[in-house]
Amino acid sequence: MSHSSEKPEISPAAKRFIIALCVICFGLTVLEFIIHRHAYFTLEGRPMFFAAYGFIAFIIVVIGGIGLRKLVMRAPDYYEAGDDHE
Amino acid sequence: MNSLLPTLLQIPGLLMVFGALLVPILPHAIRQIWMLAVIAVSAWLCWGIAPGLHMTTQLAGLDLILVRADAITRPFALVFHIAAALNVIYAMHENIRTTATAGLAYAGAAIAALFAGDFVTLFIYWELTAFTSVFLILISRSERSFAAAMRYLLMQVSSGVILLAGAVILWHSGQGLSVQALDASTLAGGLILLAFGIKAAFPFLNGWLQDAYPEASVTGTVMLSAFTTKLAIYMLALCFAGTEILIWIGAVMTLFPVFFAVIENDLRRVLAFSLNNQLGFMVVGVGIGSELAINGTVSHAFAHIIYKALLFMSMGAVLHRTGTAKASELGGLWKRMPLTMVFCIIGAVSISSFPLFSGFVTKSLTIGSVAKDGYFVVWMILIFASAGVLEHSGIKIPYFAFFGHDRKFEVKEAPVNMLIAMGIAAGLCIAIGVAPQLLYGLLPYAVDYNVWEAGHVLGEMQLLLFAILAFVFLMVRGLYPPEIDSTVLNTDWFLRRLLPRLTMAIARPILAVWFAALGQAKKIVLDGLYVGERASQQTGLVSGVASTGAAAGIFLAVFALLLLILFSI
Numbered sequence: 137m138s139h140s141s142e143k144p145e146i147s148p149a150a151k152r153f154i155i156a157l158c159v160i161c162f163g164l165t166v167l168e169f170i171i172h173r174h175a176y177f178t179l180e181g182r183p184m185f186f187a188a189y190g191f192i193a194f195i196i197v198v199i200g201g202i203g204l205r206k207l208v209m210r211a212p213d214y215y216e217a218g219d220d221h222e
Numbered sequence: 223m224n225s226l227l228p229t230l231l232q233i234p235g236l237l238m239v240f241g242a243l244l245v246p247i248l249p250h251a252i253r254q255i256w257m258l259a260v261i262a263v264s265a266w267l268c269w270g271i272a273p274g275l276h277m278t279t280q281l282a283g284l285d286l287i288l289v290r291a292d293a294i295t296r297p298f299a300l301v302f303h304i305a306a307a308l309n310v311i312y313a314m315h316e317n318i319r320t321t322a323t324a325g326l327a328y329a330g331a332a333i334a335a336l337f338a339g340d341f342v343t344l345f346i347y348w349e350l351t352a353f354t355s356v357f358l359i360l361i362s363r364s365e366r367s368f369a370a371a372m373r374y375l376l377m378q379v380s381s382g383v384i385l386l387a388g389a390v391i392l393w394h395s396g397q398g399l400s401v402q403a404l405d406a407s408t409l410a411g412g413l414i415l416l417a418f419g420i421k422a423a424f425p426f427l428n429g430w431l432q433d434a435y436p437e438a439s440v441t442g443t444v445m446l447s448a449f450t451t452k453l454a455i456y457m458l459a460l461c462f463a464g465t466e467i468l469i470w471i472g473a474v475m476t477l478f479p480v481f482f483a484v485i486e487n488d489l490r491r492v493l494a495f496s497l498n499n500q501l502g503f504m505v506v507g508v509g510i511g512s513e514l515a516i517n518g519t520v521s522h523a524f525a526h527i528i529y530k531a532l533l534f535m536s537m538g539a540v541l542h543r544t545g546t547a548k549a550s551e552l553g554g555l556w557k558r559m560p561l562t563m564v565f566c567i568i569g570a571v572s573i574s575s576f577p578l579f580s581g582f583v584t585k586s587l588t589i590g591s592v593a594k595d596g597y598f599v600v601w602m603i604l605i606f607a608s609a610g611v612l613e614h615s616g617i618k619i620p621y622f623a624f625f626g627h628d629r630k631f632e633v634k635e636a637p638v639n640m641l642i643a644m645g646i647a648a649g650l651c652i653a654i655g656v657a658p659q660l661l662y663g664l665l666p667y668a669v670d671y672n673v674w675e676a677g678h679v680l681g682e683m684q685l686l687l688f689a690i691l692a693f694v695f696l697m698v699r700g701l702y703p704p705e706i707d708s709t710v711l712n713t714d715w716f717l718r719r720l721l722p723r724l725t726m727a728i729a730r731p732i733l734a735v736w737f738a739a740l741g742q743a744k745k746i747v748l749d750g751l752y753v754g755e756r757a758s759q760q761t762g763l764v765s766g767v768a769s770t771g772a773a774a775g776i777f778l779a780v781f782a783l784l785l786l787i788l789f790s791i
Contacts, residue, residue, distance in 0.1 A: 146698065154694055161691055164684050173677030176593035177601065180681075186605075190685035193609035194692035201484025202703050208711040209485060215709065215718055216366070 161187070232277065233288055234268045234299065234337045238306070238330025239350070245323040253319075257310045257326055264333065265303035269296070275339065284393075287339025287400055293666035294520050295336055298456050300664065301524045302333050304650070305448035305531055312535055312643035313441035324357035325445045332449035336456060340399040341389035341414070344457070345382055348417075351450055352378030358442030359434050367437040373717060374434035377427075378450070381420035388413030404461045415462060421454035422505060423498050425474045429714025431498055432482075436490040436547070440538040443490055447497060447534045448527050455504045455523055464511025469592075472509055473603045475502025480610025485703065486710050489537050489547045489619055493530070496573065496615045499607060500526050506604065507588040510595055513667035518587030521661055525580035525654055529572035532647035533619060536566035539636035539644070540623050549618070549705040554628025562636045563624040565644035572651040574616035574686060575608060577679050580651045583658035586673045586682075609689045616686075617693055622705065 146154070168183055175181030211217065231237050241260035248256055277289035306329035313321060331354055335347035352375060359371035392410035393399050404411035423431045435446050462468060479495035479502075486492045500522070507519030539562045540555060541547040556563045568579070575581040585608070592601045635641070654661050662669040672678075696702040 154698075157687065157691060157694060161687050164680065164687060167680055168684070171676045171680050173681060174675060176596070177598050179598075180593075184684070186681040186684040187688040189605060190609050190687070190689040191692045193606045194613055194689040195696070196606075197480050197610045197613050198484055198692075198696055198702065200481045204481045205485045205703065205706075205710075208482075209706070210709045210711060212707050212709055214711075 229277075232267075233334055234271065235264065235330040235332070235334030235347075237264045237267065238333065239327050240330075242323045242327035242330065245326060246319045250317050253322060254310060254314050257322065258307060260326070261303055261306045261310065261329075264330070265300065268299040268303065268333065268337075271295070271299075271337070276337075278339075281342075284342060284399060285340070286343050288343055289337045290339030290401070291337060292460060294456065294459055294516070297520050297524050297661075297664040298336050298452065299333055301527045302329060302336065302449060302452075305329070305527050306333075308528075308531055308535075308643050308647055309441065309445045309448070311646070312444055312538075312640055314639035315637040316441060318361065318439075318441075320357055320361050321439060321441055321445075324354050324361075325441070328354040328358070328445060329449060332453050335453055339401055341385065341392065341401060342399055344401060345386045345389065348385055348421075348453075349379060349382040351453065352382065355446060355450065358445055359438045361439045361442055362437055364437075370434045370437040373714065374430050376717075377420055377430040381417045384413050384420070385417035388417060401457070401460055403463070406462060406465050406467060411462075415458075415465075418454045418457050418461070419471075421450055422458060422501055423451060423475070424471055424505075425478060426713050426716075428475075428479075428498050429712050429717060432491055432494040432712050433714040433718075435494045435497075436488055440542045444531055444534045444538055447493075447530050451497065451501055452523050452527055455501065455508070455519065458505065458508045459516060459519055463508055463516060465509055468505050468509030469597060469600055470509070472502045472505030472507075473600045475499065475505055476607035477502070477603055477610075480607055480614060482710060482712065483610070483614035483618070485706075485708075487549050487705050487707055489549055489552070489623060490534065490541070491710075492549075492614050492618060493533050493537060496533075496611065497530055499611060500530065500573070502607065503585055503588050503604065506592060506600065510588075510591050510597075512591050512595065514587055514594065514669075514671055515591035517662075517665045517667050517669055518584065518589075518591055520665055521584040522581075522588055524661060524664075525572070525584040525651070528647050528650050528654075529569045529580055532565060532569035532644055532651065533573065533615065535640065535644050535647065536562050536569060537619065537623065539640050542640070543633040543636065544631050548707060549622035550707050552623050552629060553626040554624070555631060555633070556624040557628075558631055558633050559624070559635050561641050562644065563620065565641075565648045566620050566624065568648040568651055570616045570620050572655065574612045575682060576686060577682060578652070578655045580654035580661075582682065583655055583673050584661070586678065587669070587671055590671050605685065609685060612686055612689050613693070617690070 164187065165184065168187075173181065179185060227240075231240065238260055241256070244256065245253055271289070271291045273291045273293050273295070275287060275290050277287070279286050279288055306326070309325055309329070310322075313325070328351055331347050331350035335344055335351065338344035338347055356371050356375045356378075359367055359374055361367075388410045389399055391413065392404075395408075395410060397410070404414055406412055406415045420427045420430075431451070435443050438446055458468065476499050479499040483492045483495040483499070486495060504519045504522050504526075507515040507522065509515075537547055539559065540552065543559065544552065544555070546552065572579040572581045575585050589601065589604050589608075592604060636644070658673065693702070
């Protein structure tokens, strides 16, 4: 992981991993139409609910974390250095 | 005395506490054998204790229940012993008597607490866990760890004092002292819930966990991760099963740590946030209180102790070899520490609830119970939090330590004993995941839930794999936040920064008035002495000049006398 938010270079191994992941995700999407899911809630029974929710939840967690950083991130020596580093 | 020691040794866990007393004087190799033997014998003794009352006594007119077991006691006792044994193996490479002694006594105290049948007995072990475990933080021998240890002790002891206050009120109200189902809306119940809540790291009471655990030694953090919080969960399950407020408290607990874990740079602190999140699932289960939910809580606590220890062990091994656990300084260790990497990934997929790993077969019970009871919002929160778990424990921990940017560390693989401990923990994660009936057989109720239902497995796989896809998307687009060396403010800020400031703001004017009054009083006394001295020189009653110290002494003596008189009225 780089220390900036620039687009990182993707290694061949990472490319293979991404392709494999996409294939698996495609397979899970196909299975959605084959396997019946017992749902307790209406939303749970919607096609691809878990896939969409997992994807969106992950994005929200990360973006929420970025927002939280603005609120709670301080210098590494915040508590040791006293008031000057707030 | 002759009969007291054998009696005490019949109390589960106390064998380990007393056994710890010998640890400092034993040579290194014999010490390891001794500790493992004591844990094995203690486990064997505990295994034989069936649910029910086993040992009672009277003390100062109080009926105390020294040994009592419930349907959920056995699985907790078993996993506490497993954790204690893993800790011993993991720490075998180091020759630190303090850690070994404190670790064994701490585990013993926690096990003894499981069997405490009344709140006074529980209070004793509750505080004993605090006093023994604080040494695991102090052993880091830095100013930072000392301060964290004191804050940790303050919170733990406060929890004990609140527990005792609740117990006294309970006893006074005629309900007795026995550990029993309590009503959280009563004063006694509320205080006891608060005491448990501190140790279970409820929202706003959680700061001590993320503050103290990462400040402990490499081995100390692993020991700490197992006992205190799960003891609190156990007690919540005994006393507050079905208390609805816990569903919402637990839901919040699952949610907020995932955001903090994203931005935390210290990977052991990330795991401390993750621990908090996992406790939330257990608290939700207690709040639901159904048979399925309690099974979920107990089984989740069991599996969690093992995979969380595994994750802490892997990060401890990284810290041991590289000298850092900061994500911003780590990366590329898979080449140097491949076995540690494999064990870490097993812990990561276990906590993320991948099918065939322990987290899946245990967390599913809790989430299933929430769905069965129709708590839609809570269910949505738990599913959301599951994606959060994947983010910080499933991806962030292994990725930043072992992959990511290669920092070119020239380090060796973890010591053999660490690898053995991690290997055993990893094996248990897989064994529970593949053959959950091994764990289900220990649960208080028959498990009426099919975790292998195809639709359920598919849903879980979709949730996790598409969340990983989101990670890849963010990475490829350069949107994933960089790791930054920083302090992330947590609720311990109230104790570390706000409280001292408030105290000073209130104390400053009071102290100013106090010192002004003291100055005036001193002046009056000195003037009086000066007049007295002048008079004595004339009358010969007092000779010499009184010093300022003596004057202050006279003033304090008069003040003390005044207080004594006031006190005696």
